[in-house]
Amino acid sequence: MDLQRYTLQQLALRNGQDKPQIWVAYQGLIYDVTKSRLWRDGNHYEHWAGQDLTDELADAPHTQEVFEKFKVIGKL
Template sequence: MNLTLEELSYYDGREGRRAFAAVDGVIYDLTDSLLWVEGTHRRFLAGRDLTEEFYRCHPGFFVLSRFPVVGYLVE
């Protein structure tokens, strides 16, 4: 599945929608994580490109390897 930023914003984890987030152009499904409730984890929100935030807060991609890749961000 390829999504634009606008399309990705639909997958915000609220009201029963899936919770997706992009990092480095890869879209991950965070829906089943107990840490992402209603599309929110700490101060992060699903449905967005979290590349910048991810690099500030996480030392590596081992965190993302737990989540399924569902697509790629496109222009």
């Protein structure tokens, strides 16, 4: 799969506020969570969209399998 690369700055703009897309990164991949009701307005509990959430997953009540339901749209 040939994915487009994005910088942290480009990811940060997809926070649900600056642009309509809501993206998050995990382990180098960027996921589109725009359609998820749990990411409405760009936040999900204490987590914010437009960021790399790799280090934050340890505090989450779920595992990385949660990302399987979202489309991978790029690489970080």
